[in-house]
Amino acid sequence: MIGLYIVTAVLVLVSLIADRQKTVKGIRIGVKKFRKILPNYLKLLILIAIVLFFTEGLIVRYLGQENGLLGIMAGMLLGSATMMPGFIAYPLAGVLVERGVLYMVVAGFVTTLMMVGVLTYPVEKEYMGAKGTIIRNGVSFVIAAVIALAMGVFYGEVIL
Amino acid sequence: MKISPRTRNYIYFGLFMAFIAVSFLLKYEPGVAMGNNFYLFAKDMVLILPPAFILIGLFDVWAKREVIEKHFGETADARGFVWSILLAATTVGGTFVAFPVANALYHKGARYSMIMTYITAASLVMIPMSIMEAAILGPKFTAVRILVSLPLVVIGSIFIEKLLLRMKYRIPEVQEVQK
Structure with a gap:
């Protein structure tokens, strides 16, 4: 995080030395883009806060399925529907594994959490378009399923 | 009067913040939990997005x-x-x-x-x-x-x-x- 600020400061400085006008123009473009998208980010934050409140209990309850396949499905659906920062998601994943939840279920959950964003739609569609967003998330969901199954194979949870 | 989607999002945001503020005052549990979730993400975004967009702007011109x-x-x-x-x-x-x-x-x-x-x-x-x-x-x-x-x-x-x-x-x- 501090790194980001240092890099930005250095680049702005270098840019200023190279060409003042261009730098001012660049920063202006950045600010304009930020102002344009800000309301969508705010909407996203509200959605996340609400959905996370309702799903936290569900995650602990439904991921510990006896049936691995159902567990993966539950994990992937919940993972797609929610969003969490890594410093919340991984400790939670650690707790799940300790409680005996299968690695492949945790993998399905964590991977969709990161790759598939139903909640990020209001932001993603501004940059990728509606169809582009839907296709990207669809493909990501399939990839997440393959990763979950591969994890099951590597951890000996799926017998081939 | 027509309200643009932009303005509408700001209105939602205002309502949500009011709801959170009231929840904290009345110690309404779900509202407090949502407020905490919100803070968790907002903190990161407030710190990361401004420099990120400046870099995107510089990228655009250079x-x-x-x-x-x-x-x-x-x-x-x-x-x-x-x-x-x-x-x-x-x-x-x-x-x-x-x-x-x-x-x-x-x-x-x-x-x-x-x-x-x-x-x-x-x-x-x-x-x-x-x-x-x-x-x-x-x-x-x-x-x-x-x-x-x-x-x-x-x-x-x-x-x-x-x-x-x-x-x-x-x-x-x-x-x-x-x-």
Whole structure:
């Protein structure tokens, strides 16, 4: 995080030395883009806060399925529907594994959490378009399923 | 009077904040929990987004179209995917930042498969997050996840590109703020 600020400061400085006008123009473009998208980010934050409140209990309850396949499905659906920062998601994943939840279920959950964003739609569609967003998330969901199954194979949870 | 979607989002935000404030005053549990969730994400975004957008603006004025086209465009070879993944691994802020960056790359001439690889990889192989994952779930988990996913990400991105090109799809230009 501090790194980001240092890099930005250095680049702005270098840019200023190279060409003042261009730098001012660049920063202006950045600010304009930020102002344009800000309301969508705010909407996203509200959605996340609400959905996370309702799903936290569900995650602990439904991921510990006896049936691995159902567990993966539950994990992937919940993972797609929610969003969490890594410093919340991984400790939670650690707790799940300790409680005996299968690695492949945790993998399905964590991977969709990161790759598939139903909640990020209001932001993603501004940059990728509606169809582009839907296709990207669809493909990501399939990839997440393959990763979950591969994890099951590597951890000996799926017998081939 | 017509309300623009922009204004509407700000109104939602105002209402939500009022709801959270009242919840904290009355100690209404669900409201307090949502407020805490909100704070968790908002804190990160408030810190990351402003410098990220300044960098995107600078990229816009400095990056030469020919250079982007050569490494990420029609003429790019397999190394383009490696560059996309490396760029993703070092992107701070994950997909929140990756979306606008990908959009900027696209409008400078990057092809679909490259930006799709970039976005997807940005959510999968962020370095600080992967380190944390390895510490909690074990290095084996992280290694399997990354090694299995990267080839799939590249194949998936090429597939998406084929699909989008067949649809003659255009990614929207991010419009200027209307005054």
